[in-house]
Amino acid sequence: MTLAHHVPRLHAPDLEAALELLRQKGLRVSASRRLVLEALYADRRPRTAEQLANGTDVASVYRNLDTLEELGLVRHVHLGHGPGLYSIDEYEFVSCDGCGAYEAIEPQRLDEARAAIHRALGYHARFTHFPIVGLCEYCHAHS
Template sequence: MFHAKRLKCTPQRLAVLKVLKESGAYLSINMLDKKVKEMLPGTGLATVYRALETLEELGLVAKVHLEDGCHSYAVAPEGHMHPIVCTECNKVIDFAECPLGELSEKLTQDTGIVIQNHFLQLFGKCRECQA
């Protein structure tokens, strides 16, 4: 995938992917930076951000927006997913059911704009935080 886009498969990019794969969850930039530094001491925060940006462009990493303005990152799930973010604990649950297919078709008919993609993210309280 890297070579097809004329990008180098750097140790830093591989480390970011490895950390995300091993975690199996969405990680904050601070946690990700800490774990990457454990693997590759001397890696700067800016390098981690650049690696994330490249990996996201390649479709390998998913980014979710948290209510506090920060982001969390994970290995991109297969298929079309939408995240639900808990506003209390920042837990992220991906759901595959997409209610926007019919709306996209209607918008295309009404506006003449062919919808190529969309982003839907929901916020609420998870079961644990409701208790």
């Protein structure tokens, strides 16, 4: 079994590029797969499978998300105690344990934190699958 968060990221800047990548990889562009990709490209915020399903078969959405993640087109992230969220964009995240707020961060903004973790612990940190968790300014001030 491949761990999808270790699969190299495929670059598809828009829906048509993503559909073409599917065809190049020998995968069918089924109606349900197309709907999932359309939803991800229409609103690029990380979203749950249920939000992406929008009244359609959630099991089919999960199967398609798994396939798209194994391919490298989609990533999922766990932000706090809620369900996994799926996105086509490569971000890293910070999440508030108090209020549940989260922020998508351009990866280079966390390079200094990654370097400090590497120096102290010898690990090459990533915050794409699990975020940096703490308290936002508001929750910290009111705790």
